Amino acid sequence: MxxxxxxxxxxxxxxxxxxxxxxxxxxxxxxxxxxxxxxxxxxxxxxxxxxxxxxxxxxxxxxxxxxxxxxxxANDLGVRTTREFAQQFVAMMIETGLTPMTARVFAALFLSESGSLTATELVQQLHVSPATISHAIKWLEQRGMVAREREARRMRYSVDADVWYHAWVASARAMAIWAETTRRGAGIFGTDTPAGDRLQTTSQFLELLGHDMAQAAEHWRQALSMQRRL
Incomplete structure (x- = not known):
């Protein structure tokens, strides 16, 4: 370059x-x-x-x-290696669809020692405004990827080992909403019309996909529960 x-x-x-x-x-x-x-x-x-x-x-x-x-x-090697991985982690998320700031916020939380940071800590670490952090957190919360809790006068955001389960369940719910909406649309347009046919096919696909996603999430929840009892 x-x-x-x-x-x-x-x-x-x-x-x-x-x-x-x-x-x-x-x-x-x-x-x-x-x-x-x-x-x-x-x-x-x-x-x-x-x-x-x-x-x-x-x-x-x-x-x-x-x-x-x-x-x-050894310590220096560890610092440089984790920084390089963090950069690759952010780049991967951006490449697969996240906005750059959302990726940076999630990476900061996910790779932190405790899996949680306050809003102030995120602002200081990423050198952005509180509003920018809030916008990214809102997107992540809507998809079940981040949880928040109030500590006295400050807000703390966190991720845990179940983050992907929560995100997957949220995605399955989204699929169900899409499936229901497109099903209604097919009835309104009529399945004998091009638009109605597309809506019906979309509804069938999303309903099947949402069902499989929900089953996969439940399978993982049970497997993780058994693993933790061992």
């Missing part, structure tokens, strides 16, 4: 372009652009000059301390 590439990434972010569009204009893959942004401050904190400087510093540091000659301290 050249300094000119980074300048164009910064300009693209400022113009509100998607990662895919920025990647297309640069002639690079979306995953490359996603990792570059996540590694250097995220969509709101990305600065071309700072990214270029950080990359040069990392390159010089690797050159000064070859791993084969001088092994880094």
């Amino acid at each position: 050249t300094s000119e590439d980074r300048r164009r990434i910064a300009e693209g972010l400022a113009a509100g372009l998607t990662y895919a569009e920025i990647a297309r204009r640069l002639g690079r893959s979306r995953s490359t652009v996603t990792r570059e942004i996540a590694r250097n401050g995220g969509p709101h904190g990305y600065r071309a000059a700072r990214a270029q400087h950080a990359t040069s510093w990392r390159a010089r540091r690797r050159k000064r301390v070859p791993h084969a000659v001088v092994a880094p301290a």
Whole structure:
């Protein structure tokens, strides 16, 4: 990635372009652009000059301390490894559909020592406004991925080992709502019309999918319950 590439990434972010569009204009893959942004401050904190400087510093540091000659301290290795994984984790979530800020908030919670952080801690860690954190948390809560609880005058957000069960159940409920709505639509339009036929087919698919999702979630809940009793 050249300094000119980074300048164009910064300009693209400022113009509100998607990662895919920025990647297309640069002639690079979306995953490359996603990792570059996540590694250097995220969509709101990305600065071309700072990214270029950080990359040069990392390159010089690797050159000064070859791993084969001088092994880094165990703690230092752990810090750098977890940071790299966190960047990859965020990039993966963005690549699979989450917005950059929602991905960063979830990663901060999921990879924290206790699985929970206060709103203030998230603001300080991610260097964004409380409103930005609130917006991301709302999206995650609606999908069962984050829980909240009040501690005195502050709010604490958390994830736990059952996060994927809750998220899966929430998705199954969403499928049921879609199935019911499209079923009603098929009745209104008439299944002998193109729109009605599409609605009926959609309803049948989503009803089956929602049923299978609910069964899978219950199977996991029972398996996890048995595992915890052992």
